[in-house]
Amino acid sequence: TFSMNCALNLLVRSGMYDAAVQLFREEGALIPNEFTYGSLIHGLCKAGRLDRARELLEEMKGRGILPGVAVHNGVIKGLCKAGKFGDALEYFKTVAGTRCMPDIITFNILVDALVKSGRVEEAVAIFESMHTSNQWLPNVVTYTTVINGLCKDGKLDRAIELLDLMAGTGCCPNVITYSVLVEGLCKAGRTDKGFSLLREMTKRGFQPDVIMYNTLLNGLCKGRRSDEALELVELMIQSGCHPTVVTYNSLMELFCRSKQVDMAVKLVQVMSERGCPPDVVNYNTVIAGLCRDARLDDARKLLKQMIAARCVPD
């Protein structure tokens, strides 16, 4: 059963949800447990197959396996992702009525769902009410989620305040917290303030990761600050972070927008040579750049190249 669960997790993690369910169905000899169903329900929810997830939920109950809070959280997350926040709340209430108590993750999922649907003040309200409870004190994920919401809502100063407030709660910001805030600053055109946050973070002993670098790089690229952008890429490589498709895409966007589309075209080749094959977004960026410059033949050429490289256009 343990091995089957591991296999199912692998399939689910690589997006092969149908294969996971199939493997489960064909395996009659092993007794599924709560983890087995948990993985499958999680996978189905991620794939948007909520109906099938509900069926499995009933099936596990029918076999006498009680779904724990992790399984319920998976369902709630799935409902939220499908935009059915009302259903998620209702489900949440029915769960709360049983012996199975919601946990901090349940609340984090709901707060994030509110943020993602633009209902930031409601998210903040839940977040504040969590402070007055003893069992669901906000953790670093909660703080990061709310900071993200405030940034997306254009309330940067409140976001920064919240970061400062964390220090006093014994709940330390991590690299994700910082990069959320750095992204907010960059998007608001305050990339330099983003860099000072990076320094603050480094001082506190955290190493920036690829996403942090990509976030700052994108800020520089959007501001057409080519020299600093290229310097930053140097720095990230020196500190052991390998550029990703996202890194290259920010650079491509920069080149496309600063009359150097040929450089962007060249990057398609460069990145492959460096062991990072371009994805559909990279091709889209450069094709769009060529089209903007009315170089339709080159765009067509690149599209062909993309298909030859087995990258599916969207």
Add this chain to the structure above:
RNA sequence: UCAUCAGCUUC
């Protein structure tokens, strides 16, 4: 020892 929560790029 296995399942559930937050961050980056084009449109």
